[in-house]
Amino acid sequence: MSKHHTNILIVEDETGIAELLRFTLDDAGFSCEIAADAAEARAAITAMLPQLVLLDWMLPDTSGLSLLQEWRGQVRTATLPVIMLTAKGMDEDKVRGLNDGADDYITKPFSPKELVARIQALLRRKVPELGHSTLKYGVISIDTDRYQVSIDSSTIELDQAEFKLLRFLIAHPERIFSRAQLLDKVWGDHTFIEERTVDVHIMRLRKSLGPAADYVKTIRGVGYKMSSDTSA
Template structure:
Protein backbone atom coordinates (compact mmCIF):
# COMPACT_ATOMS: atom_id res chain seq x y z
CA UNK A 1 0.00 0.00 0.00
CA UNK A 2 1.28 3.44 -0.89
CA UNK A 3 1.86 5.58 2.18
CA UNK A 4 -0.14 8.81 2.29
CA UNK A 5 2.19 11.80 2.06
CA UNK A 6 1.93 14.44 4.79
CA UNK A 7 3.67 17.82 4.64
CA UNK A 8 4.35 19.31 8.08
CA UNK A 9 4.77 23.09 8.04
CA UNK A 10 6.08 23.89 11.52
CA UNK A 11 9.07 25.93 12.71
CA UNK A 12 9.24 24.83 16.36
CA UNK A 13 11.67 21.85 16.46
CA UNK A 14 10.04 20.05 19.40
CA UNK A 15 6.56 20.26 17.91
CA UNK A 16 7.85 19.33 14.45
CA UNK A 17 9.54 16.23 15.86
CA UNK A 18 6.39 15.25 17.76
CA UNK A 19 4.35 15.67 14.58
CA UNK A 20 6.82 13.65 12.54
CA UNK A 21 6.92 10.84 15.12
CA UNK A 22 3.13 10.80 15.44
CA UNK A 23 2.38 10.73 11.73
CA UNK A 24 5.10 8.22 10.85
CA UNK A 25 3.86 5.97 13.65
CA UNK A 26 0.41 6.07 12.08
CA UNK A 27 1.78 4.99 8.70
CA UNK A 28 2.15 8.35 6.98
CA UNK A 29 5.23 9.36 4.99
CA UNK A 30 6.21 12.80 6.28
CA UNK A 31 8.24 15.74 5.04
CA UNK A 32 8.96 18.94 6.95
CA UNK A 33 9.01 22.60 5.97
CA UNK A 34 10.03 25.17 8.57
CA UNK A 35 8.61 28.22 6.80
CA UNK A 36 6.29 29.29 4.01
CA UNK A 37 9.06 29.46 1.42
CA UNK A 38 10.07 25.85 2.02
CA UNK A 39 6.44 24.76 1.98
CA UNK A 40 5.87 26.48 -1.37
CA UNK A 41 8.95 24.76 -2.81
CA UNK A 42 7.93 21.30 -1.62
CA UNK A 43 4.35 21.68 -2.81
CA UNK A 44 5.61 22.90 -6.19
CA UNK A 45 7.78 19.79 -6.46
CA UNK A 46 5.00 17.32 -5.61
CA UNK A 47 1.59 17.55 -4.03
CA UNK A 48 1.25 15.85 -0.64
CA UNK A 49 -2.01 14.17 0.31
CA UNK A 50 -2.51 16.47 3.29
CA UNK A 51 -0.82 19.52 4.86
CA UNK A 52 -0.52 20.18 8.59
CA UNK A 53 -0.03 23.93 8.62
CA UNK A 54 1.10 26.06 11.57
CA UNK A 55 -0.55 29.47 11.86
CA UNK A 56 2.55 31.41 12.94
CA UNK A 57 5.66 30.94 10.77
CA UNK A 58 8.89 33.00 10.66
CA UNK A 59 8.59 34.42 7.15
CA UNK A 60 4.81 34.73 6.77
CA UNK A 61 1.62 33.33 8.23
CA UNK A 62 0.16 29.93 7.59
CA UNK A 63 -3.10 31.69 6.85
CA UNK A 64 -1.45 33.61 3.99
CA UNK A 65 -0.09 30.36 2.55
CA UNK A 66 -3.52 28.76 2.86
CA UNK A 67 -5.03 31.64 0.89
CA UNK A 68 -2.43 31.12 -1.84
CA UNK A 69 -3.19 27.40 -2.01
CA UNK A 70 -6.91 27.99 -2.35
CA UNK A 71 -6.43 30.49 -5.19
CA UNK A 72 -4.32 28.08 -7.26
CA UNK A 73 -6.39 25.50 -9.19
CA UNK A 74 -3.64 22.91 -8.67
CA UNK A 75 -3.88 23.15 -4.86
CA UNK A 76 -7.42 24.45 -4.38
CA UNK A 77 -8.66 21.09 -3.09
CA UNK A 78 -5.50 20.12 -1.18
CA UNK A 79 -6.55 18.94 2.32
CA UNK A 80 -5.20 21.33 4.97
CA UNK A 81 -5.44 21.16 8.76
CA UNK A 82 -4.40 24.30 10.64
CA UNK A 83 -2.25 23.82 13.76
CA UNK A 84 -2.08 26.77 16.09
CA UNK A 85 -1.95 28.00 19.65
CA UNK A 86 -4.71 30.45 18.76
CA UNK A 87 -7.81 29.15 20.48
CA UNK A 88 -10.16 32.09 20.16
CA UNK A 89 -13.39 31.35 18.36
CA UNK A 90 -12.87 34.20 15.87
CA UNK A 91 -9.45 32.78 14.90
CA UNK A 92 -10.98 29.38 14.18
CA UNK A 93 -13.71 30.96 12.10
CA UNK A 94 -11.13 33.00 10.17
CA UNK A 95 -9.04 29.91 9.42
CA UNK A 96 -12.06 27.91 8.27
CA UNK A 97 -13.30 30.83 6.17
CA UNK A 98 -9.93 30.97 4.40
CA UNK A 99 -10.42 27.34 3.37
CA UNK A 100 -8.92 25.18 6.13
CA UNK A 101 -10.54 21.75 6.23
CA UNK A 102 -10.00 21.36 9.97
CA UNK A 103 -8.44 23.18 12.90
CA UNK A 104 -6.41 21.72 15.80
CA UNK A 105 -5.37 23.87 18.75
CA UNK A 106 -2.05 23.31 20.52
CA UNK A 107 -1.40 21.49 22.75
CA UNK A 108 -3.07 18.66 20.87
CA UNK A 109 -3.58 14.95 21.46
CA UNK A 110 -1.49 12.92 18.97
CA UNK A 111 -4.25 10.30 18.74
CA UNK A 112 -6.85 12.98 18.04
CA UNK A 113 -4.65 14.54 15.36
CA UNK A 114 -4.18 11.20 13.60
CA UNK A 115 -7.93 10.57 13.78
CA UNK A 116 -8.65 13.98 12.26
CA UNK A 117 -6.15 13.44 9.44
CA UNK A 118 -7.60 10.01 8.68
CA UNK A 119 -11.15 11.36 8.75
CA UNK A 120 -10.18 14.18 6.40
CA UNK A 121 -8.56 11.79 3.94
CA UNK A 122 -11.60 9.51 4.04
CA UNK A 123 -13.68 12.50 2.96
CA UNK A 124 -11.37 14.08 0.42
CA UNK A 125 -8.94 11.34 -0.72
CA UNK A 126 -10.43 7.92 0.06
CA UNK A 127 -8.05 6.26 -2.41
CA UNK A 128 -5.09 6.74 -0.03
CA UNK A 129 -6.73 5.30 3.08
CA UNK A 130 -6.22 1.80 4.41
CA UNK A 131 -9.87 0.75 4.44
CA UNK A 132 -11.23 -1.67 1.87
CA UNK A 133 -13.25 0.00 -0.88
CA UNK A 134 -16.22 -1.53 -2.64
CA UNK A 135 -18.36 -0.50 -5.54
CA UNK A 136 -20.93 -2.76 -7.10
CA UNK A 137 -19.40 -6.23 -7.28
CA UNK A 138 -15.82 -4.98 -7.03
CA UNK A 139 -13.80 -4.92 -3.79
CA UNK A 140 -10.32 -3.41 -3.40
CA UNK A 141 -8.43 -4.26 -0.19
CA UNK A 142 -5.43 -1.93 0.13
CA UNK A 143 -4.09 -3.63 3.28
CA UNK A 144 -3.81 -7.02 1.59
CA UNK A 145 -3.34 -5.69 -1.95
CA UNK A 146 -6.25 -7.88 -3.07
CA UNK A 147 -9.03 -7.33 -5.57
CA UNK A 148 -12.16 -9.37 -6.07
CA UNK A 149 -14.67 -9.16 -8.89
CA UNK A 150 -18.04 -10.77 -8.15
CA UNK A 151 -16.31 -12.52 -5.20
CA UNK A 152 -13.66 -13.92 -7.54
CA UNK A 153 -9.99 -13.01 -6.77
CA UNK A 154 -8.33 -11.05 -9.58
CA UNK A 155 -4.59 -10.47 -9.94
CA UNK A 156 -3.59 -6.94 -10.98
CA UNK A 157 -0.20 -5.37 -11.51
CA UNK A 158 0.72 -2.30 -9.46
CA UNK A 159 -0.42 0.23 -12.05
CA UNK A 160 -3.77 -1.48 -12.56
CA UNK A 161 -4.28 -1.74 -8.79
CA UNK A 162 -3.63 1.96 -8.20
CA UNK A 163 -5.88 2.94 -11.10
CA UNK A 164 -8.72 0.69 -9.97
CA UNK A 165 -8.46 1.83 -6.38
CA UNK A 166 -8.71 5.47 -7.42
CA UNK A 167 -11.68 4.82 -9.69
CA UNK A 168 -13.53 2.78 -7.04
CA UNK A 169 -12.96 5.64 -4.57
CA UNK A 170 -14.51 8.14 -7.00
CA UNK A 171 -17.40 6.42 -8.80
CA UNK A 172 -19.55 8.33 -11.26
CA UNK A 173 -16.98 11.13 -11.60
CA UNK A 174 -15.43 11.91 -14.96
CA UNK A 175 -11.64 12.29 -15.10
CA UNK A 176 -9.51 13.41 -18.02
CA UNK A 177 -6.34 11.50 -18.87
CA UNK A 178 -4.25 14.32 -17.40
CA UNK A 179 -6.23 14.19 -14.15
CA UNK A 180 -5.76 10.43 -13.88
CA UNK A 181 -2.02 10.83 -14.42
CA UNK A 182 -1.85 13.41 -11.64
CA UNK A 183 -4.12 11.61 -9.20
CA UNK A 184 -2.93 8.04 -9.73
CA UNK A 185 0.71 8.31 -10.73
CA UNK A 186 1.68 11.60 -9.14
CA UNK A 187 1.41 15.31 -9.69
CA UNK A 188 4.75 15.60 -11.49
CA UNK A 189 4.85 12.25 -13.28
CA UNK A 190 6.19 12.60 -16.81
CA UNK A 191 4.15 9.99 -18.65
CA UNK A 192 2.34 10.53 -21.92
CA UNK A 193 -1.41 10.77 -21.60
CA UNK A 194 -1.94 7.95 -24.07
CA UNK A 195 -0.29 5.65 -21.52
CA UNK A 196 -3.49 6.00 -19.50
CA UNK A 197 -5.40 4.41 -22.39
CA UNK A 198 -3.09 1.39 -22.24
CA UNK A 199 -3.65 0.94 -18.50
CA UNK A 200 -7.39 1.38 -18.94
CA UNK A 201 -7.40 -1.32 -21.64
CA UNK A 202 -5.46 -3.71 -19.39
CA UNK A 203 -7.70 -2.99 -16.43
CA UNK A 204 -10.82 -3.69 -18.46
CA UNK A 205 -9.36 -7.02 -19.55
CA UNK A 206 -8.58 -7.91 -15.92
CA UNK A 207 -12.11 -7.02 -14.77
CA UNK A 208 -13.56 -9.46 -17.29
CA UNK A 209 -17.35 -9.56 -16.98
CA UNK A 210 -17.35 -6.18 -15.23
CA UNK A 211 -15.12 -4.42 -17.75
CA UNK A 212 -18.07 -2.17 -18.61
CA UNK A 213 -17.62 -0.45 -15.22
CA UNK A 214 -14.71 1.47 -16.79
CA UNK A 215 -16.49 3.75 -19.21
CA UNK A 216 -15.13 6.05 -21.87
CA UNK A 217 -16.60 9.55 -21.98
CA UNK A 218 -15.95 10.60 -25.53
CA UNK A 219 -13.81 13.70 -25.87
CA UNK A 220 -13.32 13.98 -22.11
CA UNK A 221 -11.81 10.91 -20.45
CA UNK A 222 -13.11 8.09 -18.28
CA UNK A 223 -15.50 7.37 -15.45
CA UNK A 224 -16.21 4.37 -13.23
CA UNK A 225 -19.88 3.41 -13.12
CA UNK A 226 -22.02 0.31 -12.70
CA UNK A 227 -24.75 1.89 -14.81
CA UNK A 228 -24.94 1.51 -18.56
CA UNK A 229 -22.86 3.78 -20.77
Protein backbone atom coordinates (compact mmCIF):
# COMPACT_ATOMS: atom_id res chain seq x y z
CA MET A 1 0.00 0.00 0.00
CA SER A 2 1.36 3.44 -0.83
CA LYS A 3 2.54 5.76 1.86
CA HIS A 4 -0.31 8.20 1.32
CA HIS A 5 -2.86 5.56 0.21
CA THR A 6 -3.54 8.03 -2.60
CA ASN A 7 -4.21 7.07 -6.22
CA ILE A 8 -3.24 9.55 -8.92
CA LEU A 9 -4.26 9.24 -12.56
CA ILE A 10 -1.66 10.64 -15.00
CA VAL A 11 -3.21 11.59 -18.36
CA GLU A 12 -0.20 12.17 -20.62
CA ASP A 13 0.48 10.89 -24.16
CA GLU A 14 4.26 11.48 -24.18
CA THR A 15 5.67 8.25 -22.76
CA GLY A 16 8.88 9.85 -21.47
CA ILE A 17 7.01 12.51 -19.49
CA ALA A 18 4.42 10.01 -18.23
CA GLU A 19 7.17 7.71 -16.92
CA LEU A 20 9.02 10.63 -15.31
CA LEU A 21 5.78 11.62 -13.58
CA ARG A 22 5.19 8.05 -12.43
CA PHE A 23 8.75 7.78 -11.08
CA THR A 24 8.43 11.13 -9.24
CA LEU A 25 5.08 10.24 -7.68
CA ASP A 26 6.06 6.65 -6.79
CA ASP A 27 9.11 8.09 -5.06
CA ALA A 28 6.86 10.46 -3.07
CA GLY A 29 4.71 7.52 -1.95
CA PHE A 30 1.71 7.88 -4.27
CA SER A 31 0.29 5.07 -6.40
CA CYS A 32 -0.21 5.94 -10.07
CA GLU A 33 -1.97 4.86 -13.21
CA ILE A 34 -1.15 6.22 -16.67
CA ALA A 35 -3.67 6.98 -19.42
CA ALA A 36 -2.22 7.94 -22.83
CA ASP A 37 -5.35 9.67 -24.14
CA ALA A 38 -8.85 10.82 -23.20
CA ALA A 39 -10.42 7.43 -24.03
CA GLU A 40 -8.06 5.61 -21.63
CA ALA A 41 -8.61 8.30 -19.01
CA ARG A 42 -12.41 7.88 -19.23
CA ALA A 43 -12.06 4.11 -18.84
CA ALA A 44 -9.74 4.51 -15.82
CA ILE A 45 -12.13 6.96 -14.14
CA THR A 46 -15.09 4.66 -14.78
CA ALA A 47 -13.24 1.75 -13.17
CA MET A 48 -12.07 3.69 -10.11
CA LEU A 49 -12.20 7.32 -9.09
CA PRO A 50 -8.66 8.51 -8.23
CA GLN A 51 -7.95 11.06 -5.50
CA LEU A 52 -6.31 13.41 -8.01
CA VAL A 53 -5.66 13.73 -11.77
CA LEU A 54 -2.62 15.18 -13.56
CA LEU A 55 -4.08 16.16 -16.93
CA ASP A 56 -2.01 17.16 -19.96
CA TRP A 57 -3.33 20.11 -21.92
CA MET A 58 -2.63 18.49 -25.31
CA LEU A 59 -3.99 14.98 -25.86
CA PRO A 60 -4.13 13.12 -29.21
CA ASP A 61 -7.88 12.44 -29.29
CA THR A 62 -9.54 15.20 -27.23
CA SER A 63 -8.03 18.28 -25.64
CA GLY A 64 -7.36 18.08 -21.91
CA LEU A 65 -9.64 21.06 -21.49
CA SER A 66 -12.59 19.29 -23.19
CA LEU A 67 -12.05 16.25 -21.00
CA LEU A 68 -11.96 18.44 -17.91
CA GLN A 69 -15.22 20.17 -18.89
CA GLU A 70 -16.77 16.74 -19.44
CA TRP A 71 -15.77 15.66 -15.90
CA ARG A 72 -16.94 18.89 -14.30
CA GLY A 73 -20.35 18.37 -15.91
CA GLN A 74 -20.84 14.97 -14.25
CA VAL A 75 -21.89 14.60 -10.61
CA ARG A 76 -19.37 11.82 -9.89
CA THR A 77 -16.34 13.81 -11.12
CA ALA A 78 -17.53 17.39 -10.54
CA THR A 79 -15.18 17.98 -7.59
CA LEU A 80 -12.34 15.66 -8.67
CA PRO A 81 -9.02 17.46 -7.91
CA VAL A 82 -7.28 18.19 -11.24
CA ILE A 83 -3.86 19.74 -11.94
CA MET A 84 -3.29 20.65 -15.60
CA LEU A 85 0.10 20.15 -17.23
CA THR A 86 0.72 22.97 -19.69
CA ALA A 87 3.49 23.95 -22.11
CA LYS A 88 5.51 27.13 -21.62
CA GLY A 89 4.05 30.38 -22.86
CA MET A 90 0.38 29.45 -22.60
CA ASP A 91 -0.64 32.12 -20.12
CA GLU A 92 -4.02 32.98 -21.65
CA ASP A 93 -4.84 29.32 -22.05
CA LYS A 94 -3.83 28.60 -18.46
CA VAL A 95 -6.19 31.21 -17.11
CA ARG A 96 -8.96 29.80 -19.31
CA GLY A 97 -8.16 26.30 -18.05
CA LEU A 98 -8.45 27.36 -14.45
CA ASN A 99 -11.72 29.13 -15.19
CA ASP A 100 -12.97 25.93 -16.78
CA GLY A 101 -12.47 23.97 -13.62
CA ALA A 102 -8.81 23.04 -13.13
CA ASP A 103 -7.73 23.36 -9.50
CA ASP A 104 -4.13 24.22 -10.38
CA TYR A 105 -1.70 24.10 -13.29
CA ILE A 106 2.00 23.48 -13.63
CA THR A 107 4.19 24.40 -16.60
CA LYS A 108 6.49 21.92 -18.32
CA PRO A 109 9.36 21.46 -17.69
CA PHE A 110 8.72 21.41 -13.93
CA SER A 111 10.78 20.36 -10.95
CA PRO A 112 9.67 17.08 -9.31
CA LYS A 113 9.80 18.82 -5.91
CA GLU A 114 7.41 21.54 -7.03
CA LEU A 115 4.99 19.03 -8.55
CA VAL A 116 4.83 16.97 -5.34
CA ALA A 117 4.37 20.15 -3.26
CA ARG A 118 1.49 21.28 -5.52
CA ILE A 119 -0.18 17.85 -5.27
CA GLN A 120 0.11 17.80 -1.48
CA ALA A 121 -1.21 21.37 -1.20
CA LEU A 122 -4.23 20.52 -3.38
CA LEU A 123 -4.96 17.34 -1.41
CA ARG A 124 -4.78 19.28 1.87
CA ARG A 125 -7.28 21.74 0.45
CA LYS A 126 -9.71 19.32 -1.19
CA VAL A 127 -9.19 15.95 0.51
CA PRO A 128 -7.98 16.89 4.01
CA GLU A 129 -7.92 13.32 5.33
CA LEU A 130 -5.23 12.46 2.73
CA GLY A 131 -3.14 15.62 2.76
CA HIS A 132 -1.71 15.30 6.27
CA SER A 133 0.42 12.56 7.78
CA THR A 134 -0.87 13.35 11.30
CA LEU A 135 -4.43 14.22 12.29
CA LYS A 136 -5.39 15.18 15.84
CA TYR A 137 -8.74 15.64 17.52
CA GLY A 138 -9.04 16.01 21.28
CA VAL A 139 -7.26 13.00 22.82
CA ILE A 140 -7.21 11.12 19.47
CA SER A 141 -4.12 11.18 17.26
CA ILE A 142 -3.84 9.46 13.86
CA ASP A 143 -0.58 8.72 12.04
CA THR A 144 -1.90 8.17 8.51
CA ASP A 145 1.47 7.02 7.15
CA ARG A 146 1.77 4.18 9.68
CA TYR A 147 -1.97 3.50 10.00
CA GLN A 148 -1.71 4.01 13.77
CA VAL A 149 -4.26 5.53 16.13
CA SER A 150 -3.55 6.54 19.70
CA ILE A 151 -5.72 7.88 22.51
CA ASP A 152 -3.87 9.86 25.17
CA SER A 153 -0.62 8.43 23.72
CA SER A 154 -1.79 4.78 24.04
CA THR A 155 -2.00 2.97 20.69
CA ILE A 156 -5.30 1.25 19.88
CA GLU A 157 -6.09 -1.39 17.26
CA LEU A 158 -8.56 -0.54 14.47
CA ASP A 159 -9.47 -2.54 11.39
CA GLN A 160 -9.19 -0.85 8.00
CA ALA A 161 -12.85 0.21 7.80
CA GLU A 162 -12.79 1.71 11.31
CA PHE A 163 -9.52 3.51 10.53
CA LYS A 164 -10.83 5.05 7.29
CA LEU A 165 -14.06 6.09 8.99
CA LEU A 166 -12.25 7.74 11.90
CA ARG A 167 -9.74 9.44 9.60
CA PHE A 168 -12.55 10.91 7.51
CA LEU A 169 -14.64 12.14 10.46
CA ILE A 170 -11.62 13.72 12.18
CA ALA A 171 -10.61 15.49 8.96
CA HIS A 172 -14.08 17.10 8.86
CA PRO A 173 -14.91 17.91 12.50
CA GLU A 174 -18.38 19.22 13.42
CA ARG A 175 -19.76 18.35 9.97
CA ILE A 176 -22.74 16.01 9.82
CA PHE A 177 -22.57 13.22 7.23
CA SER A 178 -25.44 10.97 6.22
CA ARG A 179 -24.86 7.22 5.91
CA ALA A 180 -24.93 7.55 2.10
CA GLN A 181 -22.25 10.28 2.21
CA LEU A 182 -20.05 8.20 4.50
CA LEU A 183 -20.40 5.19 2.19
CA ASP A 184 -19.40 7.32 -0.78
CA LYS A 185 -16.54 9.19 0.91
CA VAL A 186 -15.08 6.38 3.02
CA TRP A 187 -15.73 3.22 1.03
CA GLY A 188 -15.67 4.70 -2.46
CA ASP A 189 -18.23 5.24 -5.15
CA HIS A 190 -18.18 1.66 -6.44
CA THR A 191 -19.06 0.06 -3.13
CA PHE A 192 -22.20 -1.99 -2.85
CA ILE A 193 -22.73 -1.89 0.90
CA GLU A 194 -26.04 -1.28 2.60
CA GLU A 195 -26.36 1.99 4.51
CA ARG A 196 -27.11 0.04 7.70
CA THR A 197 -23.56 -1.37 7.52
CA VAL A 198 -22.31 2.13 8.37
CA ASP A 199 -24.09 1.83 11.73
CA VAL A 200 -22.25 -1.43 12.42
CA HIS A 201 -18.88 0.17 11.63
CA ILE A 202 -19.73 3.21 13.80
CA MET A 203 -20.66 0.88 16.66
CA ARG A 204 -17.36 -1.02 16.29
CA LEU A 205 -15.40 2.22 16.05
CA ARG A 206 -16.97 3.53 19.26
CA LYS A 207 -16.12 0.27 21.03
CA SER A 208 -12.50 0.51 19.86
CA LEU A 209 -12.23 4.17 20.88
CA GLY A 210 -13.24 3.34 24.45
CA PRO A 211 -13.05 6.55 26.51
CA ALA A 212 -13.02 8.68 23.32
CA ALA A 213 -16.19 7.03 21.92
CA ASP A 214 -18.31 10.06 22.88
CA TYR A 215 -16.64 12.14 20.15
CA VAL A 216 -18.61 10.17 17.54
CA LYS A 217 -22.09 11.66 17.75
CA THR A 218 -25.30 10.26 16.28
CA ILE A 219 -27.53 12.95 14.81
CA ARG A 220 -30.91 11.27 14.93
CA GLY A 221 -32.55 10.86 11.54
CA VAL A 222 -29.58 12.47 9.75
CA GLY A 223 -26.27 10.68 10.31
CA TYR A 224 -23.04 11.11 12.25
CA LYS A 225 -20.46 13.71 13.12
CA MET A 226 -17.22 14.08 15.07
CA SER A 227 -17.70 16.57 17.89
CA SER A 228 -16.26 17.33 21.30
CA ASP A 229 -19.43 19.18 22.29
CA THR A 230 -20.67 17.48 25.47
CA SER A 231 -24.23 18.72 24.98
CA ALA A 232 -24.54 17.18 21.47
